[in-house]
Amino acid sequence: MILIGLCLFQDCPSRQEIQGSLKQVQKLLSAHEASYLQSLRNLKKKINLLQSNAGRQASKAINSTCMKLDAPVNGRKLGKSHSIGHEVHFLCDPGYELVGSESRICQENLIWSGQQPTCRDINECASSPCLNGGTCMDEVNQFSCVCAKGWAGATCQNHTHHRAATTGPFVRPSRCTIVQGTTHCTCEPGYTISGRDSNTCTDIDECELFHNGQAGRLCLHACVNTAGGYRCSCPVGYDVTQDGRSCRDIDECATRQNNCTNDQMCINTYGGFQCVRVDCPKIPNATYVKTSPMRCERNPCPVDNKACSQAPNSFSYHYLAVVSNLSAPRVMFRVSALRQMGDTLRFSLLGGRQARRHFTVQRSDRLTGQLMLVSPVQGPATLEAEVEMSELERRVHLGKYITKVTMFVSQYEF
Numbered sequence: 001m002i003l004i005g006l007c008l009f010q011d012c013p014s015r016q017e018i019q020g021s022l023k024q025v026q027k028l029l030s031a032h033e034a035s036y037l038q039s040l041r042n043l044k045k046k047i048n049l050l051q052s053n054a055g056r057q058a059s060k061a062i063n064s065t066c067m068k069l070d071a072p073v074n075g076r077k078l079g080k081s082h083s084i085g086h087e088v089h090f091l092c093d094p095g096y097e098l099v100g101s102e103s104r105i106c107q108e109n110l111i112w113s114g115q116q117p118t119c120r121d122i123n124e125c126a127s128s129p130c131l132n133g134g135t136c137m138d139e140v141n142q143f144s145c146v147c148a149k150g151w152a153g154a155t156c157q158n159h160t161h162h163r164a165a166t167t168g169p170f171v172r173p174s175r176c177t178i179v180q181g182t183t184h185c186t187c188e189p190g191y192t193i194s195g196r197d198s199n200t201c202t203d204i205d206e207c208e209l210f211h212n213g214q215a216g217r218l219c220l221h222a223c224v225n226t227a228g229g230y231r232c233s234c235p236v237g238y239d240v241t242q243d244g245r246s247c248r249d250i251d252e253c254a255t256r257q258n259n260c261t262n263d264q265m266c267i268n269t270y271g272g273f274q275c276v277r278v279d280c281p282k283i284p285n286a287t288y289v290k291t292s293p294m295r296c297e298r299n300p301c302p303v304d305n306k307a308c309s310q311a312p313n314s315f316s317y318h319y320l321a322v323v324s325n326l327s328a329p330r331v332m333f334r335v336s337a338l339r340q341m342g343d344t345l346r347f348s349l350l351g352g353r354q355a356r357r358h359f360t361v362q363r364s365d366r367l368t369g370q371l372m373l374v375s376p377v378q379g380p381a382t383l384e385a386e387v388e389m390s391e392l393e394r395r396v397h398l399g400k401y402i403t404k405v406t407m408f409v410s411q412y413e414f
Helices: 002-007 015-060 351-356
Strands: 073-076 086-093 096-099 103-105 116-121 135-139 141-146 171-173 173-177 182-186 191-194 196-201 220-228 229-233 238-240 248-250 265-269 272-276 288-292 295-297 314-322 330-336 344-350 359-365 368-373 381-393 396-407
Touching: 015 396, 073 229, 086 096, 248 344, 265 314, 314 330, 330 381, 330 396, 344 351, 344 359, 351 381, 359 381, 368 381
Parallel strands: 314 396
Antiparallel strands: 073 086, 086 103, 096 116, 135 141, 171 196, 173 182, 191 196, 220 229, 238 248, 265 272, 288 295, 295 314, 330 368, 344 381, 359 368, 381 396
16 A cells, blocks of 8 residues: 555655565565564573472472581681572781681582691791790790700890800891810801901891892892791782792782672782672663673663664673783683574674784684783773674674773782
């Protein structure tokens, strides 16, 4: 009826042109119908999965907690939930060391994993700190020395009849003996004779003396000179490794040493952590719902809403922690399609000048694009990049998917 009415006022299109137009409309509707049906199937699967999980959780609700765990003597317990899958951690007070499991998980059989830990007093006398026949007395987080006759000092290092007096922990008297009428004086390890004064020993500053030795620096971060020795220190957010030289990142998220709220996710970074909250974007003519903690999907569009159908189908969020001055070029993230509906898949980098200064997007295969870091980044810094994956059928837009990558760059390189 509509086509006949138009023919009264203008030239009618040919039958071949009408059939061609109808075929194009039919193909476009078929593509939209396939996409809509697939979205319905995915939604149905998610609803079934949620119902199944809810049923399993309800069946476990009765008597689904492990027995209460107590904090060890001279220690404390982190974590209050005793439900299946939950974890508790144990810490000891200063001067005590943990023996047993550092963390325990409530298992499906309602039995805690691992063994109940205890806090054992650290024996400060194990290293024999008292010199010259002194007796070590172990105390909480410290020790004291009962010196033999003729000796005094915190570690019985000073001879009470010696003429030289100490002026602090970095200056100590030497030990002198007379052999065949000749006096020989020596110093404790970490000290050396002070010039011509054989009666006085001064501390050796190992940090300065071995700063650039043949075997490399004593410490990979910072060296602290101590009386008779040295120690390596690390910046906030790091622990000294077992070799005593390097630094190891502290996972504040795993050890619950963070202040993230319940509606935030804790992202561990090198030397710290970040509290992030993923909210679905606000876009005109389209609405989004969170389908997982890191993903938002577009609600179905009305048939006549073209602006909605051209909005991104989904947004996914990813967070990376990297060290400073990471070598480049380097692949940082990959975006891939599980299946391809159209005949063309395109990948592109969104964002401003900063994103294009440090990143580029390349195709690694037919269904995968990769975000590349093209220049090293000096930390501390936070970089953001957006990768757009578009599906097309004969140059007709079928859908696009946005992946937002946030990279937290640490201040240090180790």
